[in-house]
Amino acid sequence: MSKKRWIGWTLGIVLVTNTITFFGTSVFPVFFTKDKVIVKREDYDKIVQFSKLLDINELIHQRYVGEIDDSLLQEGAIKGMTAALKDPYTVFMNKDEYREFSEQSEGNYSGVGLQVQSKEEKIKIIDVFEGTPAKKAGVMPGDEIQKVNGTEVDGKNLDKAVGMMKGPEGTEVTITFFREDKGSFDLKLKRAKVNIMAAKGEVLSGGIGYLQLSSFDEDSSKSFKKILDDLKGKGMKGLVIDLRDNPGGYLDQCVNIVSNFVPKGNLVVSTMDKYGGKKEYNSKGGNYVGLPLVVLTNENSASASEIFAGAIRDYEAGTLLGEKTYGKGVVQTLFETGEGTALKVTISKYYTPKGEDINKKGISPNVEVKYPEELLKQPYSREKDPQFKKALEVIGEKVERGGK
Numbered sequence: 001m002s003k004k005r006w007i008g009w010t011l012g013i014v015l016v017t018n019t020i021t022f023f024g025t026s027v028f029p030v031f032f033t034k035d036k037v038i039v040k041r042e043d044y045d046k047i048v049q050f051s052k053l054l055d056i057n058e059l060i061h062q063r064y065v066g067e068i069d070d071s072l073l074q075e076g077a078i079k080g081m082t083a084a085l086k087d088p089y090t091v092f093m094n095k096d097e098y099r100e101f102s103e104q105s106e107g108n109y110s111g112v113g114l115q116v117q118s119k120e121e122k123i124k125i126i127d128v129f130e131g132t133p134a135k136k137a138g139v140m141p142g143d144e145i146q147k148v149n150g151t152e153v154d155g156k157n158l159d160k161a162v163g164m165m166k167g168p169e170g171t172e173v174t175i176t177f178f179r180e181d182k183g184s185f186d187l188k189l190k191r192a193k194v195n196i197m198a199a200k201g202e203v204l205s206g207g208i209g210y211l212q213l214s215s216f217d218e219d220s221s222k223s224f225k226k227i228l229d230d231l232k233g234k235g236m237k238g239l240v241i242d243l244r245d246n247p248g249g250y251l252d253q254c255v256n257i258v259s260n261f262v263p264k265g266n267l268v269v270s271t272m273d274k275y276g277g278k279k280e281y282n283s284k285g286g287n288y289v290g291l292p293l294v295v296l297t298n299e300n301s302a303s304a305s306e307i308f309a310g311a312i313r314d315y316e317a318g319t320l321l322g323e324k325t326y327g328k329g330v331v332q333t334l335f336e337t338g339e340g341t342a343l344k345v346t347i348s349k350y351y352t353p354k355g356e357d358i359n360k361k362g363i364s365p366n367v368e369v370k371y372p373e374e375l376l377k378q379p380y381s382r383e384k385d386p387q388f389k390k391a392l393e394v395i396g397e398k399v400e401r402g403g404k
Contacts, residue, residue, distance in 0.1 A: 053077060078343075083156070087346055088118050089332050091159050095340035100166050110169040112189045115245065116145065116162065117300060118155030125177075126300050127245050133189040139177065142376050146184060147176035167191050201227040207237035208395055213257070216249030216304040221256035228260060228288060238292035238399040240391045244322060248303025251281070251331065258308050260286035261293060261317045269307045270355075271331055271348040279348075292398035293318030294391045297365055302326035309363050310352035319394055320365040322387045329359030367394060 061068060078092045093101055100109060113132020116123050123145040128135045145153060145161060153161035165173055174188045198220045201211035209231040213224060231239070248254075251269075258268050264285025271279045295318050297309055306325045312318045331350055335343045351357055369387045382388050 075341075082343070082345075088155070088158060089328075089330060090345045091343075092337075093159070093342045093344065097159065097163050098340055098342045100163060101342070101344075109166060110191050110193050111166040112139075112173065112175070112191060113194050114139065114145075114165070115247070116158065117247065118158045121155040123153060123155055123158055123161055126247075129194065132194055133192050134187075137187050137189055139187065140179070140377060142179070142373075144178040145175060146178050147174075149174050150176075169193050199223045199227055201231050203231055203234045203236055204392070206396060207235050207399065208392060209236035209239040210242065211239060212242040214246055216246070216251075216253040216257070218250055218253065220249065220253045224257050225260065225286075232288075238294075238395045239288075240294045240296065240388075240395050241318075242296045242388075243301045243305045243308065244296050244298040244387070245300040246302070246305040247300065248305055248328065251304060251307070254304035254307050255281045256284065258311045259284040260288045261291065262286075262311055262315055263289055266315065267353045268311050269350050269352065271350045273348040277348075289317070290403070292395060292403060294395045294398070295320050296322045296387055296391055297325050297363070298323045298371065298387075299326055299362075302328045306358055306363055307350065307352075310356065310358065313363065313366070314353040314356075319367060319398075320363065321367040321391050321394060322365050322369055323371065324364045325358070325362040327358060327360045327362035329357055329361075 057073065060073070075092070075094055082090050082092050112134040113129040114125055114134050115127040115129070117126045118124075125139060125141050125143040125145070127141055128139050147153060148161050148164040151164065153164070165175065167173060169191055172188055172190050174186055176184055176186050178184050198215045198217050199211065199213050201209060203209055209228075211224070211227055211231070213220065228239075255268050262268060262283040264283055266283045268281050268283050270281070293312065295309055295312055297305065297320055301309065301322075302325065306328065309320055309325060313320055329350055330346045331348045332344050333347050335345065337343050349357060349359060352363075367390065369390045371385070371387055375384055378384075
C-alpha cells in the first residue's frame with residue numbers, strides 16, 4: 001500500500017529490545033593444566049558435534065587450489081548456522097551489513113527507497129517512498145524482487161538482497177522485478193539518500209487528529225509525543241493512528257508510545273524466553289488516556305505495531321480498524337560479536353496484556369475493512385481509501401458520544 005511510508009526495507013520486520021556486547025575468547029569453557037586440557041562433559045559433546053566443521057576446514061586448506069580467505073570461511077559458516085534455523089529474524093551481520101542495519105535504525109540510509117518484506121519465501125514490495133529513485137521509476141507496492149544485479153534472491157535471503165540494494169549515494173543498482181500483469185522487468189536505479197520521517201500528523205475537519213507512525217525507531221516516542229501535544233494544541237478531539245505497513249522496531253519505544261493511552265502501571269506486554277524467564281513491561285502513564293481513538297492496521301502491521309494494537313484492544317482503549325496484522329510475536333536482540341559484526345537472534349516470545357500469543361496468528365480488527373487489490377496498483381488517494389474513510393466515520397461517532 002503506497003501511503004508515503006517510512007522505512008526503505010525491513011530486515012524481516014525486526015523487534016529489537018536492546019544491544020548486548022558479546023565476544024568471548026571461547027564458546028566452551030576450557031581449562032588448561034600443565035599436561036592436559038579439562039573440558040566439562042556436556043561441553044565436550046558439543047565440541048564433538050562440531051568436529052566435522054573443523055575437519056572440512058582442514059580439508060579445504062589441504063586440497064583447495066584457489067585463494068582462501070579465512071575470515072570469509074568463518075563468516076560463511078556462521079551464516080550457514082543461522083540459515084539452518086529457518087528463522088528469518090535470526091541473522092549474522094558482517095561489518096557492512098551491521099553498519100547498514102544501524103543506519104536504518106537511526107532513520108537514514110542510501111538506497112532506492114523500498115520497504116520490503118518476506119512473504120511466502122518471496123521478497124514483496126510493501127511500500128515505495130515519495131521522491132525516491134524507485135518511486136520515480138514506477139515501482140509499485142505488490143511488485144516482487146527476483147534479482148539484484150543479476151543475482152537471484154528470495155525471502156530466505158532478504159537481508160542479502162537488502163544489503164545489495166543499498167550502497168554509496170549516486171551509484172547504480174539493477175533490480176529485476178515481477179508484476180502479475182507485466183511479468184519480469186529490469187530497472188537500473190541510481191541510489192540516493194533516503195531520509196526517514198517515522199511520525200507525522202495533522203488535524204482534520206471536526207477536530208479529528210491523524211497521526212501516521214511508520215516505524216518504532218530509536219526516536220519515535222519523542223516525535224510521537226511532540227506531535228500529539230501539537231495536535232492537542234490545535235483542538236484535537238479524537239485521534240486516528242495509522243499503523244498500516246508499520247514493520248515494528250524498538251520495544252522500549254513501543255512501550256513509551258502505548259503509555260500515552262494506557263493507565264500508568266498497567267501491563268503493556270510480557271516476554272518469555274526459552275528457560276521460562278518472564279519479563280513484564282508496564283505503562284509509564286500519559287496525558288491521553290481516554291482520548292477517543294481508532295487504530296488502523298493491515299497485514300503488514302507487525303511486531304511492535306502488534307504490541308501496540310494488542311494493548312489498545314485488551315484495555316479497550318480504542319477501536320482497531322482495517323485488516324488482521326502480520327503475526328510476528330517473537331523478540332530479537334543484538335549481540336555485538338567483535339570487529340564490527342553482530343548477531344541478531346530470536347530470544348523470546350511476547351504476549352499481549354491478556355496473555356495472548358499472536359505469533360503466526362496476528363490480531364484481528366474490531367472493525368474489518370478490506371483494502372481493494374485494484375487500489376494498490378494506483379497512486380494512493382485518501383478519497384479512495386475505504387479504511388481511512390471508515391476510520392473517520394468511527395472516530396467521528398466516538399467524538400460525538402464523548403468517549404469510546
